[in-house]
Amino acid sequence: MIRLEKICRTYQLGGQPVHALVDVDEHVPAGEHVAIMGPSGSGKSTLLYTLGCLDRPDSGSYWLAGREVARLSDEELTDVRRHHIGFVFQSFHLVPRLTAAENVELPMVFAGLPRAERRERVEAALASVDLSDRLDHRPDQLSGGERQRVALARATVMQPRLLLADEPTGNLDTSSGRQILDLLDHLNDAGTTLVVVTHDPSVARRAGRVIVLVDGHVVRRLPGGEVMGAADLFAP
C-alpha cells in the first residue's frame, strides 16, 4: 500500500532549518494497522501529512497503491486525497454551521457525486458510526465523542483505502475514545489500511506495528503489543 524511500523534509522555522524527516524508509502493506509515536517535534505529524499527500517531501520517493506520488502537482494530489485517503483529526475540524449530514456530505460535494447517491451514502456512513438520529444536528449540539464519530463518517464516506488519524482520541474522554478506537479497528478489520499518530501507549498497543520517530529519524519499530510506557520508547 505504502512504500517510502529516503524521504527527507526540511522546513524553516524562525530562520532555522528544521529536519522534520531524515531518510525515512518505510513499507506499509495494505490492510496493516500502524501507529506512529514520538515526542513533540519528532516529525510524526509531518510524516502523517506526507502520507496524506498534503505535504510533499523535498527528496525521496513515495509510492501509494503502486503510484509514485511525491512529484505530483497540487491538483493531482488533491485527486489522490479525494479518492484514496481519509483524515481524522484531534480537533475534529467539523464545519460549525453545517449539520452532521452536511459535514459528511462535503467530500462528495467536492468530488461531484450526484445528489441522490450522496444522500444514500451519508445515511449509511452516519449509521455505521451509530449516529442515524443526529443527521440534522450541528456540531455545537453534539458531544465530543459524537463529533469525532461524525468526522470519522466523513473520512470514510468516500471509501478510502488509507485512513490517517492524528491523535484521534486526544480531545476525548476515555469511553468516547474507546468507542472511536473500536470503530477504527473495525474499519481496519474490513481491510482499510490505518495509520494513527498518537502519544498514548494504550492507543498504540492496538496497532499491529509501532514506528517510533525521534528528530525525524525512525529509531524503533516494534509490534504494538510490546508497547509499555512512552518514556522508555523515546530513549535513544
Added chain:
Amino acid sequence: MRDLIRLAFQAVAGHKLRSLLSMLGIAIGIASVILLTSIGEGTRRYILGQFAQFGTNILSVVPGKAETVGLPGVLGGTTHKLTLDDALALQRLAGVEEIVANAYGTARVEANGRGRSVYVYGVTPNIPAAWRFRVRQGGFWPAGDPRRGTQLAVLGPKLKQELFGEENALGRFVRIGGSRFRVSGIMESKGQFIGIDIDDTAYIPVANALRLFNLPEITEIHVIYAHAGLADGVEREVRRVLTARHNGKEDFTVTTQKAMLDVFGNVMNVITLAVGAIAGISLLVGAIGILTMMWIAVGERTEEIGLVRAIGATRRQVQVLFLTEAAVLATLGGAFGVLGGMGLAALLRFAIPGLPIHTPMTFAVLAVAISTATGLLAGVLPARRAAALDPIEALRTE
C-alpha cells in the same frame, strides 16, 4: 455549482448580522440609484408625453435670430417682421399639412359679471387638426383669410366653467381686452402642458390678437408636415422661402420638435451620467465593504479551508467557494437595494402624487446583475488568498 451556491448561502446565513451589514453598502447604493433613475425615467416619459400630445411632426418659426434661447428681435434687430403673409407662403410648400400662425398675450376675459386674466391665443382656426386639440362644443370660426379677423372666440373648458359655470356659453358674448367676442366653441379638456394650464385660455383669430395686443408681428408659426421623413426637406424649404421673402436675411429661427427633444435628451444624458457616477461610487464603496468582510472571513475560516483541502477540494474549488459567497452577498445586497429603492419610489409617489416616477423592470434586473458582478470582483482577492493557503498551516491554526 448548485451545491457551491448552497454552501455559500449557508456561510452567509451563518453570520446574519455581519452579512447584513456588509450588504448594506451595496443595498444603499443600489437603492439610491434605483430611486434616481425612477425619477429620471419618469421625468423623461412625462416630458416626451407632453410633447407627443401635440404631435411630433412639427417645427416652429419665431422671429429674430438666436441659436439657442435668447431675446428674439432685441439683439441684432429684426429688419423684417414675421407676418401672416410669411405663414401663408409656407402653406404652399410640398409636404406641409397645416400652418398655425400664432400671437398671444395675457388679457382680462369678462362675461356674466365675472372676469379672469388668462392667456389669450391668437390662432388660425385649424388648431384642432394641427395641435390635436378637440372641440367639445361648437367649433372654431370658419377658415378664411387669416389677415381678416372676426369677433369669434373659443374658450378653454376651465375658463368657460369659471365664467359661465354650468350655463350654456355658446353664442354668448365675452369681453376680451375690451373687445366683444361671441363664443363659438368650447374646447375639450387637455390638462397641463409643462405647468401651463391650457384649459384656462381663450382662442381668438390671430388678426384680432395682433390688434388687441398691439403686436407688430406674429409670435410663432407652427408648420405641421405629414411624416417624420419630411422633417429635413420641410425645414430646408421653410428657411429658403422665408429667407427669400426677407431679402436674403435669415432673421428668424427655425426649431424642429426633434431639436427640442434633442436638447432635452442631452439634459437627460447629463443626468444619467451623474446617476451613473453615483452608482459607480456606491458600488465601489459596497465592493470595499464586501471585500473587507470576505477578507476577514478567510482569516477566520483558515481551519475550515485546510479541512476542505484535506478532504479533496482543489484550490480552484476553494476559490470558487469564496467567490460565490461574495457574489451571493452582493446579489442579496443588490436585491434588497432594488426593493428598497422601489419602495422609496412608491412612497414618494404616494407622498407627492404629481411627481412623475417610473421604475423600468430592466433597470431593476440590471441593477441586481451588476451587484452580482461587483461581488465577484470584490471576492477575487479574498478568494485567491483562501486558495493560496497551505493546507497544513491552515489545519494547524486552532
